Amino acid sequence: MLTYKDSAAASEELLAKKLFVFDMDGTIYLGSRPFRSAVRFINELRDDGRKVIFFTNNASHSPEFYLEKLEKLGFSPSREELCTSGDVTCAFLNLHRRGRSVYLVGTPELYDHFRGYGIPLACDRDGNWNGTKPDIVITSFDTTLTYAKLERACTFIRNGAEYLSTHPDFNCPTEAGPVPDSGAIAAFVEASTGKKPLYFGKPSSMVVDMISEISGTEKQDMVVFGDRMYTDIALGKRNGILSVLVLTGETTLPDVEAAAEADRPDILLESLGNAGELMWGKRM
Numbered sequence: 001m002l003t004y005k006d007s008a009a010a011s012e013e014l015l016a017k018k019l020f021v022f023d024m025d026g027t028i029y030l031g032s033r034p035f036r037s038a039v040r041f042i043n044e045l046r047d048d049g050r051k052v053i054f055f056t057n058n059a060s061h062s063p064e065f066y067l068e069k070l071e072k073l074g075f076s077p078s079r080e081e082l083c084t085s086g087d088v089t090c091a092f093l094n095l096h097r098r099g100r101s102v103y104l105v106g107t108p109e110l111y112d113h114f115r116g117y118g119i120p121l122a123c124d125r126d127g128n129w130n131g132t133k134p135d136i137v138i139t140s141f142d143t144t145l146t147y148a149k150l151e152r153a154c155t156f157i158r159n160g161a162e163y164l165s166t167h168p169d170f171n172c173p174t175e176a177g178p179v180p181d182s183g184a185i186a187a188f189v190e191a192s193t194g195k196k197p198l199y200f201g202k203p204s205s206m207v208v209d210m211i212s213e214i215s216g217t218e219k220q221d222m223v224v225f226g227d228r229m230y231t232d233i234a235l236g237k238r239n240g241i242l243s244v245l246v247l248t249g250e251t252t253l254p255d256v257e258a259a260a261e262a263d264r265p266d267i268l269l270e271s272l273g274n275a276g277e278l279m280w281g282k283r284m
Helices: 007-015 036-047 063-072 085-096 108-116 147-158 182-193 205-215 229-239 253-258 273-280
Strands: 019-022 051-056 082-084 102-105 136-139 162-165 222-226 242-246 267-269
Touching (some): 007 267, 007 273, 036 273, 051 063, 051 205, 063 082, 082 205, 085 108, 085 205, 102 108, 102 147, 136 147, 136 182, 205 222, 222 229
Parallel strands (some): 019 051, 051 082, 222 242, 242 267
C-alpha cells in the first residue's frame, strides 16, 4: 500500500467522507473481470451507511448497459448510483443549447441515449447525415467509427459548427490492452480543423455539479477513486475533492512519480482493497 499521507491521516480523511465516487473501467473492473476487492469494499461502504456513485467517462454504452454489467459483476447498482459523461453532455445541451441540432460521432447506443434526452440529431444511428445543417458536432468513444463520419464532422466544424466532446480519455483499458478512446478521436478532428472541443465528463466541474445534484452531497463530503491522472485525479484536484489513485488501470507508479506535485493524487493505493484496510483496518 502506498500513500502520500501517513496511514492515520489518510484513514481519518476517508472515514470523514459521505459519498464515494468510483471510476469504473480500470478501477473496479477491467473489461469483463471485476476486481473482487472492489466488490467487497463497495458493499462494505453501503453497509456502513455511505453513498456510492459509479461514474464512467465511457459514453459508448448506455446507462442500461452499465447497470446490467455492474449487476453481473457483483456490484448491485441502482440507477441513482450511476452516471456517465453522456448524461453530463445531454444535461448541458438541454440547459444551454436547447433545440440546437447535433451531428454525433458515436455509437448507436449513444445515439439512442441522446434521443432519450430529446436532443435533435442531424444523423441516423450509423452517422449518416440526414441533410439538416448541424449547429454542433459532438465526438465520443466510437467503436463504429468510419472515415466518412470523421470527414463529415471536420467539414461541419470548418463551416462553423460548435465542437464538443463527451470526454477526453485517450485510451480505454481492456483485458487485451488499451484501445483508442474519445480523446484520440478528438485529436484527429482537432489536427484537421484546428478546433479544440469543449470536453464533458471528468475532469469537468459539470461532473461534480451533476453528482452533487443526484446525490444531495456537497463536494467537501466526497472522495473520488480512479486509475487516470488526467481525468479522475484531475477531477478531484480541480474541484477540491479528495482524490485516490489506484494502480489497477492506466496509470503506473512511474507516471505518478513523473507528475508535478500539484497533479498527484492525495492518496495512492495499489488497489481498492487497500482502501478498506485504511478505513477499517482490514484487507478487502
